[in-house]
Structure formats: structure tokens, C-alpha cells
Amino acid sequence: MKAIRLHAFGPAENLVYEEVPDPVAGSGMVLVEVEAAGVHLVDTMIRAGTNDDSPIPVPSLPTVPGREVAGRVSAVGPDVDPSWIGKRVVVHLGMVPGGYAERAVAKVESLYELADHVDAAQAVAAIGTGRTTAGILNQAHLTADDVVLVTSAAGGIGSYLIQSARNAGAVAIGQAGGPSKVETVRSLGAQFAIDYRDPDWATTLKSELGDREIxxxxxxxxxxxxxxxxxxxxTGGRALMFGWSGGGPIEFTHEDLMTRGLTAGWAIGAKLTRHLRALESAALEETTTGRWKALTTTFPLSEAAAAHKSLETRATIGKVVLLTEGSHTSTAHPTPSDQPRSA
Known part of the structure; x- marks a missing residue:
């Protein structure tokens, strides 16, 4: 089969599209004919050898990256119910990589059967990015009375959060970089879509909100x-943080919290990992019902290096997904063919 393999840590060009042996489904495992594989920011860190702070272990080389796949089960291990064969599924592979390939093996207990109308790219977005978003929302306690500001609203998590704020009846404010991404955020249902590259964005937003406070x-x-x-x-606002891709975490003091009556929390970590199965189920439910529609930027599997470069330079929109040859994944959502690759 064809797969993307990493032989040495370093730049994106180190991701090589090549022939590799087919994996075999062992005990408790199934073999999935991959239609779509998710690309995560942590994948780029692992590839570069800079994931020292990540809970994901450094893989032995050579390795096939990727931990989120959707496709059809073609074979099962000796002790697995054969009725899985032929079913469309999505699965998070956990700490074991192997997703950037035409075939991947997965634990049967980790599988979710996919409804026919859910395409593979949407499913891949839900099983990884969606489950993280579901965990954030569990802690956000979002209501119709909220005025919500989402940074990086054209990203995978951010786009889900904007849709959730819209679905809850809250006032949704989304930030993105550049006119194209701002329009994408507005199309998701944000009442206010802001270009954070505008040095006066904060003043403009305050003027537009009038008496309303975030x-x-x-x-x-x-x-x-x-x-x-x-x-x-x-006053009395809540801040929930889940990353600092812009250069470091938000800084605040106890005095900030006390004088303004604020609460602040960190959403990622053990709060999520204790309930991953429930969060995956919640994200797939939102996707299956159509309440969430993931933005996706897709690349052929053979162009994984280009996908990594685009993700690292913020030239992508939403979830980055690799598609295998012959994939029937819909392109109704933003892809490199209908969205500019420049930010």
C-alpha cells in the first residue's frame, strides 16, 4: 500500500510518500481502508522533533504519522465480530500512529459506525477536533445570555465553537486573519466577524457592541x-483557554480576577482525557444531526508535506484532512480548490 513515512525528524519535506507493507489486524483489531486521515498541529511538532511538552510519545523511526482515520472495515482480527466487515467507521487511533496511509489498523472498541450521509472528512474532524471542542463546551456552560468571543474562529475548534454559540442563541463574535477567513466566520453564524490583523479591532468591536459586554x-x-x-x-466574565498559538498564554493577576469579578480556567488536559469516549460520541452526534459542519482543507494523501506546510503557516481553514485516491468524501466544505491557501 501507499503511505506517508517519516524517516528523520525535520522539515515537512521529510514526509515521504512511498510503498510500505500492508498492516495486519491482530487480536481485537480491524483493518480499515482509509478514505480520510486527519492532520493535527501536534503532527507537525512530532515531525519536526519539537513535541517535548506533548503527552504523545516520540515515535520510533521510520513511522507513519496520523491518529484519526475514517473509512471502511475490510478485515478483522481472529477474535473480532466479522459483522464489522464492510461497515463505514471513524476511529481515533490514540497514542499509536499509522493514519497517513491507504490502510490502518485500529482497536475494535474504539470504532464508531458512520451514518451514510456523513462524509469521511467530517467524521475525521469530529473524532479529533470535535471531541476537544465538546470538552471545552462542557466547561464553558454556554447559554443564550452569553456574548461569546472566539479567537481563531476559522480554525477547527474555533469554527465549531462559533456554531455552538449560534446554536445556543448567544451573540457569537469570531476573530480570523484576513478578509477571506473573516467572511468564512460570518458564514458560520457569527454576528460579528473581526480581522485581528486590524490594529484597531478592539476599539471597533467595543463600538459595535454598544452597551453589551463580552x-x-x-x-x-x-x-x-x-x-x-x-x-x-x-465584569463577571469568564475566560476559558485551550492553547496559545499566538506566542504564549494570556497573563493576568489575582487582582484582575478579584476587581473585575472574572473567572479563568484551562480546558485541556485531564479534564478531557478522563471522558474521551463520551466526548467523541457527543461530537459525532452534533455532526450526524448537522448542528456542526466542519470547515475542512483537504489534500491528497501524497501531498502530506504540503498539508503540514500550510497548517504551520496558518494558510488553512478548519480541519486539515488527507484524502486517499478514490475517496468519495464530499468537497462541499472549504478545500484548497475553493479557498485561498494564503492567510
Whole structure:
């Protein structure tokens, strides 16, 4: 079969599309004919050899990256119910890589059967990015009374959060970089879509909100932009953080919390990992019912290196997904063919 293999840590060009032996489903395992494989930011860190702070172990080389796949079961291990054969499934492979390939093996207890109308790219987005979003929302306690500011709203998690705020009846405010991404955020249902590259975005937003105050900040960016967003929180507001891709976590003091009546929390970690199966189920339910529609940027499996480069330079929208040859995944969602690759 064809797969992407990493022989040495380093730049994206180290991801090689080559022939590798077919995996075999052992005890408690199934073999999946992969239609779509998810690309995660942590994949780029592992490839570069810079994931020292990640709970995911450094793999032995050579390795086939990727931990999220959707496709059809073609074979099962000797002790697995053969009725799985032929079913469309999605699965998170956990700590074991192997997703960037035409075939992958997975634990049968980790599988979810897919409804026919759910395409593979949507499923891959839900099983990884969606489960993280579901965990964030469990802690956010979002209500119709909220005015919600989501940073990086054109990203995988951010786009789900905007849709959830819209679905809850809250006022949804989304940030993104560049006019195209801003329009994408608006199309998701955000009442206010903001280009964070505008140095006056905070002043403009305050003017547009009038007497309304931001009650909830959902931030995965941090850095100067996240700091400005935090400073906009109204009295009694909540800040829930899940990353700092913008250069470092938001900084605040006990005095900030006390004088403004704020609460602040970190959403990622043990709070999520204790309930992953429930969070995956919740994300797939939102996807199956159509309440969530993932933004996706797709690449052929053979172009995994280009996918990594685009993700690292923020040239992608939503979830980055690799498609195998002959995949029947819909392209109704943003892809490189209908969205610019420049931010």
C-alpha cells in the first residue's frame, strides 16, 4: 500500500510518500481502508522533533504519522465480530500512529459506525477536533445570555465553537486573519466577524457592541491578540483557554480576577482525557444531526508535506484532512480548490 513515512525528524519535506507493507489486524483489531486521515498541529511538532511538552510519545523511526482515520472495515482480527466487515467507521487511533496511509489498523472498541450521509472528512474532524471542542463546551456552560468571543474562529475548534454559540442563541463574535477567513466566520453564524490583523479591532468591536459586554472568552491563541481579548471581558466574565498559538498564554493577576469579578480556567488536559469516549460520541452526534459542519482543507494523501506546510503557516481553514485516491468524501466544505491557501 501507499503511505506517508517519516524517516528523520525535520522539515515537512521529510514526509515521504512511498510503498510500505500492508498492516495486519491482530487480536481485537480491524483493518480499515482509509478514505480520510486527519492532520493535527501536534503532527507537525512530532515531525519536526519539537513535541517535548506533548503527552504523545516520540515515535520510533521510520513511522507513519496520523491518529484519526475514517473509512471502511475490510478485515478483522481472529477474535473480532466479522459483522464489522464492510461497515463505514471513524476511529481515533490514540497514542499509536499509522493514519497517513491507504490502510490502518485500529482497536475494535474504539470504532464508531458512520451514518451514510456523513462524509469521511467530517467524521475525521469530529473524532479529533470535535471531541476537544465538546470538552471545552462542557466547561464553558454556554447559554443564550452569553456574548461569546472566539479567537481563531476559522480554525477547527474555533469554527465549531462559533456554531455552538449560534446554536445556543448567544451573540457569537469570531476573530480570523484576513478578509477571506473573516467572511468564512460570518458564514458560520457569527454576528460579528473581526480581522485581528486590524490594529484597531478592539476599539471597533467595543463600538459595535454598544452597551453589551463580552461575557465569555474562548481562547486558543494567547499572545498579544488573546491578551486584548481578555482585556475586553466585562465584569463577571469568564475566560476559558485551550492553547496559545499566538506566542504564549494570556497573563493576568489575582487582582484582575478579584476587581473585575472574572473567572479563568484551562480546558485541556485531564479534564478531557478522563471522558474521551463520551466526548467523541457527543461530537459525532452534533455532526450526524448537522448542528456542526466542519470547515475542512483537504489534500491528497501524497501531498502530506504540503498539508503540514500550510497548517504551520496558518494558510488553512478548519480541519486539515488527507484524502486517499478514490475517496468519495464530499468537497462541499472549504478545500484548497475553493479557498485561498494564503492567510
Amino acid at each position: 461575557t465569555l472568552l474562548l481562547d486558543g491563541v494567547g499572545g498579544p491578540n488573546g491578551q486584548q481579548a481578555f482585556n475586553l471581558l466585562g
